Amino acid sequence: MARTCKWGVVKVVGGDIWNHSGDAMITPANNRLSGREGLDNQIHQKAGQELTDTTRQICLDMRKINAPPCAVTNNVVTKPYNLGGNYKHIIHAVGPDCRRPNQDESRRELLAQTYENLFEKLLEMDDVETIFAPPISMGTFAYPHREGARLTLEILLGKMDGEEDPKIREYNIVVKDKNFISNMRTVYRENEDQFPGIDTTTE
Numbered sequence: 283m284a285r286t287c288k289w290g291v292v293k294v295v296g297g298d299i300w301n302h303s304g305d306a307m308i309t310p311a312n313n314r315l316s317g318r319e320g321l322d323n324q325i326h327q328k329a330g331q332e333l334t335d336t337t338r339q340i341c342l343d344m345r346k347i348n349a350p351p352c353a354v355t356n357n358v359v360t361k362p363y364n365l366g367g368n369y370k371h372i373i374h375a376v377g378p379d380c381r382r383p384n385q386d387e388s389r390r391e392l393l394a395q396t397y398e399n400l401f402e403k404l405l406e407m408d409d410v411e412t413i414f415a416p417p418i419s420m421g422t423f424a425y426p427h428r429e430g431a432r433l434t435l436e437i438l439l440g441k442m443d444g445e446e447d448p449k450i451r452e453y454n455i456v457v458k459d460k461n462f463i464s465n466m467r468t469v470y471r472e473n474e475d476q477f478p479g480i481d482t483t484t485e
Contacts, residue, residue, distance in 0.1 A: 283470060287443035287479035290411075290451035292435075294466060299414055299456045300328045303368045306359075306407070308400070308415030310423065311374035315341055315351045315358065320422035322374075329372065330364040337374065352376050354385060355395040357403055370409060375400050377419035380426070390433060393419055397437045401448050411451045420462055427459075431466040435477060443478035 283294040299307055299321070309325045311317070315337035317326030326334050340358060341351040352358050357375040365372065378385040378392035385392060396418055404410055417434045419425040434455070441448050457463050474481060 283466070284482045284485070285439060285477065285479040286482045287439060289442050289444075289447050289449075290453065291482065292438050292442055292453050292455070292479070294455045294457060294463075295414075296457060298458070299416060300325065300365055300368060302414045302454065302456065304412035304414045304452070304454065305369065305410040306371040306373055306404075306413055307362070307365065307369045308373050308375050308413065308418070310416055310418055310421060311337075311352060311357075311376050312379070313350050313352055313354055313376050315374055321416055322422075325365075325372070328365055329362060332363045333360060333372070336360050336363075354378060355392055355399050357396075357400055359403065359407070369414075371407065373400065373403065375415075375418055377423060378425065380419065380424040389419070389425060390429075393425065393430070393433055394437060397441070401441055401450075404448065404450055411449065412454070413450055413452065414454045414456050416456055417462065417466075421459070427462045427465040428469065431462065431469045432473065435466070435469065435473075439478045 285292050309322050311322050317334055344351045354376050357373050360372050362369040362372050377396045378389045380386040420430045
């Protein structure tokens with residue numbers, strides 16, 4: 283799927299995220315930045331021990347001021363380390379964890395705020411125009427796929443077709459889960475006429 287908006291294009295692509303190349307990769311981190319679950323764990327393994335040492339140090343530094351390493355909806359940026367041949371940055375974004383009742387109850391607002399904070403961070407980064415990212419919270423964090431697919435597309439297409447230039451020219455949603463792919467296709471087909479932008483999948 284590809285949909286071209288005012289400021290750039292949103293694409294859905296397959297494969298492993300570390301095999302793509304762009305300016306920044308998003309990893310679905312937990313609030314401890316531990317890199318121990320799901321895709322985040324795989325990215326830490328590919329990037330190497332230096333990445334884990336860096337996020338551990340962030341955790342220790344934040345603990346000194348009694349703050350969470352990276353609270354839900356927030357993000358931190360690190361070097362790509364062993365993934366430097368493919369990316370300039372890794373952005374660790376903490377979306378809602380729907381295994382936790384309080385976050386599950388507020389998941390729609392938390393997911394929207396996660397993307398809002400992500401795009402605010404991207405505006406600060408002068409060398410980032412191409413993003414590769416999983417659909418945040420749709421993996422280990424168990425966000426319901428149908429609702430999550432619709433909301434993810436609404437948010438991203440809204441950003442790429444909004445009044446303000448997000449400075450991102452290509453946002454690639456990297457998916458492997460067959461169930462999520464099926465739900466995203468269904469949501470896109472049902473809501474295509476309502477989404478911002480123009481379908482350019484076949485171009």
